[in-house]
Amino acid sequence: MTKKSTDSEPGSSFQNIAIRGRKRTLGNINAAKATWRLEMGLLHQHADGQSYKQVRFRSGGGTRNLNVLKICTIKDILTIAVDTFFPDENSKLGPLSAMEAEIRDFKGDTLDYSKKVETVYNEAKMKLLRLYLLGSYID
Incomplete structure (x- = not known):
């Protein structure tokens, strides 16, 4: 009934x-939810300068699960990721001031920083979005 x-x-x-x-x-x-879940990983430039290597949890990286608002942009995600992997602007890899940081998607493609998380989710057509913070030393 x-x-x-x-x-x-x-x-x-x-x-x-x-x-x-x-x-x-x-x-x-x-x-109806106002937030999205996503996974954030850290990739660091390899010694050869061409490729990136995933940083493991014990070295200050790992995969972090984040809840972000749908209206967040990729620029906001960059700020959240930097705060997560570089607390006090420092990590085992070195100080943040000596590195360039950018956000890439699971395929390694560069994302437009003005895009909203909701748009990236819809384009990827994935259940759980994974993004990477790429760090490379400034020459």
Whole structure:
């Protein structure tokens, strides 16, 4: 026995349905969330200067799980990633002032810093987005 309740917000596509005393929401609840989950990794320039190597957790890198607002831009993600991997602007790799940092996607492609996280998610068509902070020494 089901009955519709009027607990949903006006103009919302969600309906609360009471089934035997429990409420259940119909619709895409993930679309209603204000945040996205993403994984952030750290890649550092290899000694040859051409390739990048993933930095492991014990060396100050690792994969970090972040919750960010949908309206965040990639520039905001850069700030969050730098604060995460370089606390007090320092890490085992050296000081942040001696490095250049940029954000790349899971394929290694450069991202436009004005793009929103939601746009990158929609373009990637992935369940969980993975981005990398690339660090290289300034010559």
